[in-house]
Amino acid sequence: MLSKSQAKVFFLGGTIVTFAIFLGLSWNSLSNEVPKRTHEENLTPQVIAGKHIWEKNNCMGCHTILGEGAYYAPELTKVYERRGEAYIKAALMSKTPWAPRGRQMVAYALSEQEANDVVAFLKWIGNVDLNGFPPKPDLKK
Amino acid sequence: MKYKSQKVAYWFFALSMLLLSLQIIYGFIMAFAHMGYDVLHQITPFNTARAVHTNLLVVWLLSGFMGAAYYIIPEEAEHELVSVKLAYIQLITLAIVGVVAIVGYHFNYWEGRKFLEIPRPLDWLVVVNVLTFLGIILMTLFKGKKRTTTSLVLTMGLVFAALLYLPGMIWFDNQTMDSFFRWWVVHLWVEGVWELIMGGILAFLLIKITGVDREVIEKWLYVIVGLTFISGILGTGHHYYYIGVGKAWLIIGGIFSALEPLAFLGMALFAIAMYRKGEKKHPNKIALSWTLGTAIVSFVGAGFLGLAHTLPGVNMYTHGTLVTAMHGHLAFWGAYGMIVLAFISYSLPNLTGRKYYDTITGLLAFWLSNIGMIGMTVAFGVAGVAQVYLERKVGLEFGEVQKEIQVHFVVLAICATFFTTGIVCYIYEFVKYGTPNDEALETIKN
Numbered sequence: 001m002l003s004k005s006q007a008k009v010f011f012l013g014g015t016i017v018t019f020a021i022f023l024g025l026s027w028n029s030l031s032n033e034v035p036k037r038t039h040e041e042n043l044t045p046q047v048i049a050g051k052h053i054w055e056k057n058n059c060m061g062c063h064t065i066l067g068e069g070a071y072y073a074p075e076l077t078k079v080y081e082r083r084g085e086a087y088i089k090a091a092l093m094s095k096t097p098w099a100p101r102g103r104q105m106v107a108y109a110l111s112e113q114e115a116n117d118v119v120a121f122l123k124w125i126g127n128v129d130l131n132g133f134p135p136k137p138d139l140k141k
Numbered sequence: 142m143k144y145k146s147q148k149v150a151y152w153f154f155a156l157s158m159l160l161l162s163l164q165i166i167y168g169f170i171m172a173f174a175h176m177g178y179d180v181l182h183q184i185t186p187f188n189t190a191r192a193v194h195t196n197l198l199v200v201w202l203l204s205g206f207m208g209a210a211y212y213i214i215p216e217e218a219e220h221e222l223v224s225v226k227l228a229y230i231q232l233i234t235l236a237i238v239g240v241v242a243i244v245g246y247h248f249n250y251w252e253g254r255k256f257l258e259i260p261r262p263l264d265w266l267v268v269v270n271v272l273t274f275l276g277i278i279l280m281t282l283f284k285g286k287k288r289t290t291t292s293l294v295l296t297m298g299l300v301f302a303a304l305l306y307l308p309g310m311i312w313f314d315n316q317t318m319d320s321f322f323r324w325w326v327v328h329l330w331v332e333g334v335w336e337l338i339m340g341g342i343l344a345f346l347l348i349k350i351t352g353v354d355r356e357v358i359e360k361w362l363y364v365i366v367g368l369t370f371i372s373g374i375l376g377t378g379h380h381y382y383y384i385g386v387g388k389a390w391l392i393i394g395g396i397f398s399a400l401e402p403l404a405f406l407g408m409a410l411f412a413i414a415m416y417r418k419g420e421k422k423h424p425n426k427i428a429l430s431w432t433l434g435t436a437i438v439s440f441v442g443a444g445f446l447g448l449a450h451t452l453p454g455v456n457m458y459t460h461g462t463l464v465t466a467m468h469g470h471l472a473f474w475g476a477y478g479m480i481v482l483a484f485i486s487y488s489l490p491n492l493t494g495r496k497y498y499d500t501i502t503g504l505l506a507f508w509l510s511n512i513g514m515i516g517m518t519v520a521f522g523v524a525g526v527a528q529v530y531l532e533r534k535v536g537l538e539f540g541e542v543q544k545e546i547q548v549h550f551v552v553l554a555i556c557a558t559f560f561t562t563g564i565v566c567y568i569y570e571f572v573k574y575g576t577p578n579d580e581a582l583e584t585i586k587n
């Protein structure tokens with residue numbers, strides 16, 4: 001039967017090997033895949049400013065983006081394609097809570113400039129290659 | 142209790158109880174918002190309630206782990222904590238940082254990254270706090286007579302958890318990079334190093350409660366934490382399917398994350414086997430229920446419900462829906478909530494010298510909270526599956542779908558009421574025990 005010291009070797013050995021593979025794969029993803037798939041050349045100062053606003057207001061506390069966040073409000077990775085610029089800006093600049101279907105969004109009352117930054121960020125993220133996420137609804141008539 | 146300095150653990154547990162109560166209140170705020178009663182929108186919009194709910198969860202669990210470590214390490218190392226005064230300072234600063242963060246969330250002071258909302262300046266205070274904690278633990282181990290496997294695994298878990306907090310503090314311009322490293326914290330915590338903490342605490346409890354030989358228990362502990370890391374580290378890939386990195390992760394993440402339940406299955410079988418094998422029957426029945434409970438419920442919540450949506454083909458549809466919330470609740474509860482409550486139930490009699498080993502309220506606390514939480518899991522699950530079908534298969538609008546599934550949040554709130562009643566019973570018992578005292582050194586040793 002397995003002894004305690006063999007069990008210890010299993011633990012330490014397994015950890016070191018899998019962790020080394022993990023670091024290698026991560027390094028490959030970050031240096032070779034991310035720049036292309038996310039179109040890093042399009043990360044303009046405006047997109048970055050938009051990301052700042054996105055984070056400062058914890059938009060992820062209600063919405064998901066890249067499928068991560070909260071489940072209270074719609075997934076926004078493809079919102080630029082779905083709704084277009086004017087709609088998004090209206091929601092962001094509204095001085096009263098935006099509530100198209102009853103659920104209220106915080107009234108951020110962003111300036112025109114800030115709203116443009118967020119739109120730029122959402123437009124950028126809409127073009128990231130996500131291996132097919134979100135799926136196309138295949139039962140839609 | 143064998144060492145005077147173990148008493149400090151009690152106050153960490155008391156902080157845990159307080160934060161758990163607050164967490165539940167914010168849970169109800171969100172449940173009502175999902176039902177269509179977002180009445181507190183002006184003061185506590187959904188994103189505030191959510192950040193508070195999840196951060197309180199993490200802090201009450203950490204406070205529980207720290208308390209457990211302050212109790213376990215002296216006993217395992219056979220040495221008093223090197224500085225009780227520093228431990229109290231560490232407790233108070235932990236509480237202050239927690240409170241400041243949570244108040245800040247009501248005033249738009251946060252970072253907007255799920256689970257890591259604590260703003261950067263406060264992150265540094267967390268780092269100092271955790272370093273103080275680790276300093277006390279490591280120095281005690283160093284000066285102690287013994288370094289047992291149980292204490293080493295526990296300490297390793299705590300040290301790695303601290304290290305893994307750091308990747309969450311790097312600033313990235315690219316959302317994909319942000320997400321990539323967010324998982325180094327979130328995933329490698331709950332499906333990696335926290336399992337070492339859980340395993341260490343579980344091993345300690347089993348040694349004390351079942352009386353099975355330490356060598357046997359610690360051998361299996363190595364096997365379990367070995368399985369954890371071998372599957373869990375590469376299992377991180379199950380969060381990299383759809384965030385803008387390559388397709389290799391679909392295969393690696395799929396295979397290794399599908400193996401992750403083995404560690405939890407191991408934990409469950411291990412606890413049951415040791416219980417059967419044990420000759421000594423410890424009189425603390427309630428601690429025994431929680432100990433076996435955590436091993437079993439963590440397998441269901443983390444292992445089984447994790448497996449349910451971890452394969453790429455399934456995750457494509459369930460990613461970022463209420464299905465995730467279903468799994469998140471039972472996994473956090475079973476693995477980490479219950480291990481903390483198990484430890485508190487075990488240690489309170491020893492700290493206070495009062496033997497409420499088998500009370501009705503204690504048993505009610507166990508059963509009501511668990512039945513309530515399982516009901517909540519079912520409610521989230523039904524809502525989640527309906528959401529996936531209507532939104533991602535049929536293609537209805539998000540908002541339309543949410544109206545269809547509102548009713549499941551009524552069920553959620555009802556089950557949450559059962560859960561809360563259980564927690565009220567638990568806290569009632571906690572208060573009834575009173576505070577720790579030195580007489581307990583004489584009366585109850587284990």
Ligand code: HEM
Nearest residue numbers: 331379398401443447448450451460461465469472473476
């Ligand atoms: C105690 C252990 C665990 C806890 C506390 C836990 C908790 C969570 C939480 C809170 C999330 C949401 C994270 C976020 O979006 O930021 C999550 C996601 C996920 N978990 Fe776990 N989990 C555990 C174990 C597991 C295991 C063992 C598996 C697989 C077998 C698993 C599979 C998943 C998957 C696939 C997701 C992503 C869901 C999505 O795409 O939206 N989890 N988990």
Ligand code: HEM
Nearest residue numbers: 070071072165168169171172465466469470473474478557
């Ligand atoms: C009265 C009890 C509770 C209620 C009503 C409740 C309700 C909720 C709701 C509505 C959400 C947000 C889902 C969304 O984004 O739309 C949530 C998130 C969460 N809650 Fe609770 N909760 C309760 C207790 C707990 C407990 C005891 C735990 C842990 C042991 C917990 C862990 C979590 C986690 C980890 C999340 C994030 C899930 C994710 O992002 O996938 N909750 N809760």
Ligand SMILES: [Fe+2]
Nearest residue numbers: 328332379380
């Ligand atoms: Fe994970």
